Amino acid sequence: MRRAKLEWTKRIALTLSAVLVTLSSAGRSRAGELERELRKPSELSWGGDLQGGAPYVFEDETQPGKIRGFEVDIAEALARRLGLEARFAQNDWSNLVPALERGDFDIALNGLEDTRERRERILLSEPYFVYGETLAVRKGAPASSLEALSGRRVATLNQTFAHDFLKTRGVEIVLYEGQQEPYADLAQGRVDAVLLDHVIADVYGCPLPEVRCLPEDVARGTYVIGIAKGRAALKRAIDDALAAMRRDGELERVLRTWKLWDERQLTLASTSSVASATSSPSPLPSTAPGSAARPPLETPSQRGFDAVQLALFLQGAGATIAISLGAFALALPFGLLLAVARAFGGTALRVAATAYIELFRGTPVLLQLYVLYFGLAPIVKFDAWQAAVLGLGLNYAAYEAEVHRGALMALPRGQSEAARALGLTRLQTLRHVLVPQAFTNALPAVTNDFIALLKDSSLVSVITVVELTKRMTISAVDLRDWLVPGVACAALYLAMSLPLARLSRHLERRLAHDSHPRLA
Amino acid sequence: MIRIRGLRKSFGGRFVLDGVDAEVREGAVVALLGPSGSGKSTLLRCLNGLERFDHGSVEIAGLSLTATPATSDELTRLRSAVGMVFQEFHLFPHLDVLDNVTLAPRVVRKADRAVAERKARDLLEVLGLAERVHARTFELSGGQKQRVALARALVQGVEVLLLDEPTSALDPALKGEVRDLLRRVRSGEVGERGAKPLTLLIATHELDLARDLADEVWTMREGRIERRGAPA
Numbered sequence: 001m002r003r004a005k006l007e008w009t010k011r012i013a014l015t016l017s018a019v020l021v022t023l024s025s026a027g028r029s030r031a032g033e034l035e036r037e038l039r040k041p042s043e044l045s046w047g048g049d050l051q052g053g054a055p056y057v058f059e060d061e062t063q064p065g066k067i068r069g070f071e072v073d074i075a076e077a078l079a080r081r082l083g084l085e086a087r088f089a090q091n092d093w094s095n096l097v098p099a100l101e102r103g104d105f106d107i108a109l110n111g112l113e114d115t116r117e118r119r120e121r122i123l124l125s126e127p128y129f130v131y132g133e134t135l136a137v138r139k140g141a142p143a144s145s146l147e148a149l150s151g152r153r154v155a156t157l158n159q160t161f162a163h164d165f166l167k168t169r170g171v172e173i174v175l176y177e178g179q180q181e182p183y184a185d186l187a188q189g190r191v192d193a194v195l196l197d198h199v200i201a202d203v204y205g206c207p208l209p210e211v212r213c214l215p216e217d218v219a220r221g222t223y224v225i226g227i228a229k230g231r232a233a234l235k236r237a238i239d240d241a242l243a244a245m246r247r248d249g250e251l252e253r254v255l256r257t258w259k260l261w262d263e264r265q266l267t268l269a270s271t272s273s274v275a276s277a278t279s280s281p282s283p284l285p286s287t288a289p290g291s292a293a294r295p296p297l298e299t300p301s302q303r304g305f306d307a308v309q310l311a312l313f314l315q316g317a318g319a320t321i322a323i324s325l326g327a328f329a330l331a332l333p334f335g336l337l338l339a340v341a342r343a344f345g346g347t348a349l350r351v352a353a354t355a356y357i358e359l360f361r362g363t364p365v366l367l368q369l370y371v372l373y374f375g376l377a378p379i380v381k382f383d384a385w386q387a388a389v390l391g392l393g394l395n396y397a398a399y400e401a402e403v404h405r406g407a408l409m410a411l412p413r414g415q416s417e418a419a420r421a422l423g424l425t426r427l428q429t430l431r432h433v434l435v436p437q438a439f440t441n442a443l444p445a446v447t448n449d450f451i452a453l454l455k456d457s458s459l460v461s462v463i464t465v466v467e468l469t470k471r472m473t474i475s476a477v478d479l480r481d482w483l484v485p486g487v488a489c490a491a492l493y494l495a496m497s498l499p500l501a502r503l504s505r506h507l508e509r510r511l512a513h514d515s516h517p518r519l520a
Numbered sequence: 521m522i523r524i525r526g527l528r529k530s531f532g533g534r535f536v537l538d539g540v541d542a543e544v545r546e547g548a549v550v551a552l553l554g555p556s557g558s559g560k561s562t563l564l565r566c567l568n569g570l571e572r573f574d575h576g577s578v579e580i581a582g583l584s585l586t587a588t589p590a591t592s593d594e595l596t597r598l599r600s601a602v603g604m605v606f607q608e609f610h611l612f613p614h615l616d617v618l619d620n621v622t623l624a625p626r627v628v629r630k631a632d633r634a635v636a637e638r639k640a641r642d643l644l645e646v647l648g649l650a651e652r653v654h655a656r657t658f659e660l661s662g663g664q665k666q667r668v669a670l671a672r673a674l675v676q677g678v679e680v681l682l683l684d685e686p687t688s689a690l691d692p693a694l695k696g697e698v699r700d701l702l703r704r705v706r707s708g709e710v711g712e713r714g715a716k717p718l719t720l721l722i723a724t725h726e727l728d729l730a731r732d733l734a735d736e737v738w739t740m741r742e743g744r745i746e747r748r749g750a751p752a
Binding site: 418421425426433436440 | 603604624672
């Protein structure tokens with residue numbers, strides 16, 4: 001359900017940001033050297049999602065911080081040929097295109113399929129890989145073609161060619177964000193089939209004992225590199241380098257290293273025309289012998305949750321704490337100002353504060369993060385951490401405002417009268433008498449809100465920040481295990497929130513003691 | 521000299537003060553008697569600007585109040601000269617006794633903290649609270665709260681002190697103590713001695729208090745002063 005909501009808000013935000021980005025790029029100069037089109041003159045930064053895992057791009061378990069994958073090799077080869085240094089930029093896969101458009105990296109290189117929608121939105125390079133769409137069903141199930149699955153539940157990833165493809169096939173589509181989960185659900189019987197690229201199927205689906213992969217490709221398509229509109233020189237340079245890699249055999253060598261070279265790739269040699277002639281992949285006739293030999297792929301060794309993982313988790317927890325503290329440091333004072341404005345301000349101030357509070361409380365924080373990070377990018381370009389802290393801070397300010405306003409309104413009228421009778425102005429009364437008392441009274445609620453913020457901070461992974469929950473999902477896909485990383489992640493959240501919950505109870509008790517000393 | 525002329529004040533269409541005319545000479549002690557709802561508290565609150573009134577005028581501590589709202593500056597000056605002690609004291613629970621007493625000198629008069637604290641300590645000592653300067657207000661007894669509220673008002677060197685039911689929140693045993701205390705306040709033995717003798721207006725139900733302390737007793741009824749005279 002949460003995912004459905006997430007999708008919905010994401011779509012609004014992405015549409016909004018697409019409009020803004022298109023508006024801004026219209027005036028951008030199309031001319032210029034390759035260097036001028038790069039973020040840094042000596043660097044080729046490429047965006048991908050580690051959560052996509054092997055064999056695309058994944059963390060080397062033995063050397064934390066080092067990444068591996070066939071796309072890593074391709075990116076490095078491209079950079080080398082262009083005389084540049086390759087630099088990886090972690091980004092949520094589903095947001096690669098908007099992040100590319102806002103200029104977070106030079107190219108998007110992460111299993112990006114050549115689809116009409118993408119072609120309309122960004123520049124796409126010549127292909128570097130041909131994939132087949134593999135249909136996986138449960139072992140023992142009778143279905144042996146997509147047609148036979150009419151009306152059944154078929155899983156795939158959001159924003160993929162397979163998703164578009166399924167839309168016209170009369171099946172019930174079930175969308176996922178990660179590539180391991182659809183196969184897990186297939187094994188569990190939650191869905192009837194999975195349609196995904198053969199690279200994903202070969203690693204995450206076909207090896208499962210409960211799963212059978214149909215030998216024939218349902219459709220074929222190509223992976224291409226995404227380049228922001230208007231960067232013609234960069235696109236030319238990438239295409240030239242790719243063509244050279246095809247000619248001198250480096251591309252084949254890379255794909256062979258990763259055991260990805262198969263007969264599908266033979267069409268790559270002549271793909272330039274194929275890919276550019278048809279802007280999206282076409283389904284193969286189901287009778288076509290499109291079956292490819294399925295060489296065993298290199299998969300990460302079956303390592304468990306170890307010290308390296310733990311260190312990464314602690315790092316993630318550190319990010320969670322940093323974001324939460326930063327956001328709360330903004331939310332508390334701003335919320336207090338809003339509360340005072342709403343409770344004691346003039347009409348204009350009161351209306352403005354009320355509007356702010358209703359807007360930020362009444363819309364999903366996820367939407368706010370998207371708008372802040374992607375939507376506003378053409379106007380103000382916050383980096384991911386700034387947007388995370390600002391987004392959560394602005395959102396929580398609305399909640400803190402109501403907590404403080406409640407505490408202010410709950411103070412006995414006599415307090416402000418006594419202060420006024422002593423000659424304090426309204427402002428002095430607020431500052432010296434009302435706000436300090438309201439703040440103390442609100443502390444238990446404020447502490448609870450901070451605990452909620454700790455957990456809500458996991459939402460910032462959608463704007464590329466790797467905090468504790470994102471770290472957990474990356475590890476879970478790497479380790480093919482959601483249980484141990486999940487428990488470790490939960491343990492770390494509890495280690496952060498339980499002491500705070502205790503503090504909150506302690507503050508509550510002290511408060512009760514102070515205001516009702518005779519009961520204590 | 522306090523001069524009250526034709527004072528009228530309504531709440532929701534009902535006149536709580538319905539034409540009050542009175543004068544108080546400097547240094548006098550006036551007790552306001554009368555049943556609940558007769559307008560005693562409202563009259564006191566009008567005298568230091570906590571309530572606006574609809575008609576009439578008040579001259580107090582050299583300032584003139586009318587139905588037109590006073591400016592913030594005027595109110596600050598008024599309140600520096602006219603102190604108020606509330607029936608429920610309304611001490612500030614987030615501050616200790618000393619900070620309760622020094623808040624106004626420090627914030628309103630911008631007095632140096634050390635100077636303000638020395639004055640406050642002297643006053644609290646006279647009031648028998650020397651040992652309690654760092655107590656939180658919820659730790660105090662009713663009588664102690666009363667004395668802190670008094671110190672908080674007196675430390676500013678006010679010319680007029682308004683007391684709203686000073687004994688009603690206290691045990692009967694303490695009432696005599698308050699009478700003695702107010703007598704000492706009146707004589708100038710307690711409190712910052714201003715340029716002018718302190719004028720006291722006390723709204724009370726206690727006939728004893730009025731008889732012992734007051735130079736003049738006003739009996740209020742339905743928003744008017746029904747009778748003015750010497751204590752019976």
